[in-house]
Amino acid sequence: MFVTHGAFQAPQGSTSVNCTIASDANPRVPPASVDIRGNVYRIACAAEPGAGSVTVVSTYHLTMRFPSGAFKEIQYDDGSNWRPLPTIPAPGGQPYASVNAPGFGEYAATAPTGAAGESILTVIGRYLEFWGILAFVIVFGAIALIQELRRRHQAPEQPRKQG
Numbered sequence: 394m395f396v397t398h399g400a401f402q403a404p405q406g407s408t409s410v411n412c413t414i415a416s417d418a419n420p421r422v423p424p425a426s427v428d429i430r431g432n433v434y435r436i437a438c439a440a441e442p443g444a445g446s447v448t449v450v451s452t453y454h455l456t457m458r459f460p461s462g463a464f465k466e467i468q469y470d471d472g473s474n475w476r477p478l479p480t481i482p483a484p485g486g487q488p489y490a491s492v493n494a495p496g497f498g499e500y501a502a503t504a505p506t507g508a509a510g511e512s513i514l515t516v517i518g519r520y521l522e523f524w525g526i527l528a529f530v531i532v533f534g535a536i537a538l539i540q541e542l543r544r545r546h547q548a549p550e551q552p553r554k555q556g
Contacts (some may be wrong), residue, residue: 394436394494395454402448407440410447420499423475426506427468431459433501436494452493455500459488463508467492470499477503 394414401410413436420433434457438447457467466480467490483489490502 395456397451397453400449400451400453401438402450403440404443404445407443407445409441410438411441412436412438417499420501421470421475423468423501423503427475427503428463428506428508430462430464430502430504431457433470433499435499436497438497447497449494449496452495454491455494456483456489456491457500457502459490459502461488463504464490464502465504465508466490466502468501468503469495470501471496472498475501 394412396412403410415435415437416432417435420429423429436455439445440447455467466477468475468477469492470476478492478495481491483491492500494500
């Protein structure tokens with residue numbers, strides 16, 4: 394969550410704003426055409442001292458990480474209904490996306506209902522580079538070790554007799 398100066402308005406006499414972001418274990422049901430991907434997060438802010446009500450004067454920037462697989466957009470539930478927000482995928486794609494958050498409430502990464510999840514090829518592709526480099530290091534490390542052991546165990550050369 395990134396907030397610019399003046400994005401929130403607190404009551405007269407407040408000196409700061411305290412915001413919380415917490416996972417909601419029992420969010421409202423999303424629209425029938427949407428599946429929630431990962432956790433739903435509730436964002437709330439209160440003025441300090443006194444826990445007074447805070448209003449959003451201008452949008453704030455919210456970035457979410459979502460599970461790999463199908464993803465379409467971040468949706469916002471203001472307490473009355475879920476609605477999709479214009480979502481900006483991170484450069485390079487998954488697993489981050491951002492929105493200009495319009496208020497306090499719940500936010501969730503979503504995908505169309507029934508969208509395909511991860512395939513075995515997606516999972517393999519995610520780890521292929523790591524395992525390839527690890528195999529490379531092991532194979533060439535073993536070759537270097539074998540060569541060193543051979544070098545140490547070779548019989549020393551016999552000096553030639555001159556005669």
